[in-house]
Amino acid sequence: MITGKFPSLRLRRSRKNNWSRRLIEENNLTANDLILPIFLIDGKNKKQSISSMPGVYRYSLDKLNSIIDKAIKIKIPMVALFPYTTKSKRNYLGSEALNENNLVCKAIQLIKKRYKNEIGIMCDVALDPYTSHGHDGIFNSDYVLNDETINVLINQALLQAQMGCDVIAPSDMMDGRVGAIRKALDKDGHKMTQILSYAVKYASSFYGPFRDAVGSKNFLIGDKKSYQMDFRNKNEALREVALDIKEGADMVMVKPGLPYLDIIKSVKETFKIPVMAYQVSGEYSLLSNGINKGFVDKKIIIESLISFKRAGANAIISYYADRINEILKI
Ligand code: PBG
Numbered sequence: 512m513i514t515g516k517f518p519s520l521r522l523r524r525s526r527k528n529n530w531s532r533r534l535i536e537e538n539n540l541t542a543n544d545l546i547l548p549i550f551l552i553d554g555k556n557k558k559q560s561i562s563s564m565p566g567v568y569r570y571s572l573d574k575l576n577s578i579i580d581k582a583i584k585i586k587i588p589m590v591a592l593f594p595y596t597t598k599s600k601r602n603y604l605g606s607e608a609l610n611e612n613n614l615v616c617k618a619i620q621l622i623k624k625r626y627k628n629e630i631g632i633m634c635d636v637a638l639d640p641y642t643s644h645g646h647d648g649i650f651n652s653d654y655v656l657n658d659e660t661i662n663v664l665i666n667q668a669l670l671q672a673q674m675g676c677d678v679i680a681p682s683d684m685m686d687g688r689v690g691a692i693r694k695a696l697d698k699d700g701h702k703m704t705q706i707l708s709y710a711v712k713y714a715s716s717f718y719g720p721f722r723d724a725v726g727s728k729n730f731l732i733g734d735k736k737s738y739q740m741d742f743r744n745k746n747e748a749l750r751e752v753a754l755d756i757k758e759g760a761d762m763v764m765v766k767p768g769l770p771y772l773d774i775i776k777s778v779k780e781t782f783k784i785p786v787m788a789y790q791v792s793g794e795y796s797l798l799s800n801g802i803n804k805g806f807v808d809k810k811i812i813i814e815s816l817i818s819f820k821r822a823g824a825n826a827i828i829s830y831y832a833d834r835i836n837e838i839l840k841i
Pocket residue numbers: 635637639647682683717718719720721722790791792793
């Protein structure tokens with residue numbers, strides 16, 4: 512494989528000049544590679560900062576246009592919507608998930624009415640933004656029930672599809688939910704609604720700031736280890752992906768991102784399907800706070816994002832997506 516030999520071969524020759532480095536670059540990043548997560552909040556005229564995620568905000572619906580306009584202008588292909596839910600709208604069953612007037616439903620309708628198909632919308636299917644215990648499903652005092660949860664997730668997915676959501680993204684890690692959702696979508700006339708499965712989602716401490724952003728932080732009882740994956744495992748990730756492909760997933764996600772580049776690579780090489788990586792809130796928070804404190808250079812952002820491409824990701828969900836043009840200029 513490796514040919515040539517020093518001194519006739521000098522790899523530094525092609526690294527010497529900027530034009531030459533640009534010529535031989537193997538990976539690159541554009542706005543097409545990014546999905547922008549957006550946090551929604553009730554109320555009016557709100558663009559609320561999130562202390563653990565400097566530069567990221569929660570938007571009230573009347574302020575949503577400002578961020579969607581920007582995403583479209585810089586050619587981000589898709590946004591992912593996440594609701595902040597106050598305690599008063601949370602309950603044991605997470606029934607706000609099925610309220611057709613909830614924040615996510617209203618936001619989907621607003622965006623689709625104004626922007627049509629100029630930008631894709633992806634929505635999480637999971638109950639954690641709405642439950643009083645912070646778990647992704649129906650919680651039976653110490654265990655999240657699988658099949659009972661799927662029945663609710665099907666309805667949540669159907670509601671999102673009916674509102675106009677383009678990409679349904681089950682992020683709950685219940686067994687068998689992708690197949691059940693695909694079947695229900697087809698039956699309800701949503702054959703063209705895509706499914707992006709959070710197929711490989713690890714039980715991770717990197718989600719901390721997100722739970723703050725959606726208001727789940729102080730509610731979570733225990734941990735999510737009985738449904739999210741053990742970070743010691745790799746073969747299990749391939750089994751998860753294999754199952755979700757069979758069940759009808761159009762794309763799969765690996766999450767978190769940076770500590771799991773090996774998983775992205777294996778999934779891509781094994782299955783040759785579209786793979787998304789999620790640069791999660793904890794990654795964002797560590798990078799941004801390190802930059803703000805002057806401990807690391809801003810170039811750390813592009814270096815991290817390119818690593819996903821090198822590993823084989825087709826696109827990256829990143830809280831930096833709306834600032835990609837500035838990042839590429841650094
Ligand atoms: C909900 C969900 C989580 C994230 C995305 N969807 C948190 C969790 O599972 O606890 C995390 C995203 C991030 O940290 O940026 N199921």
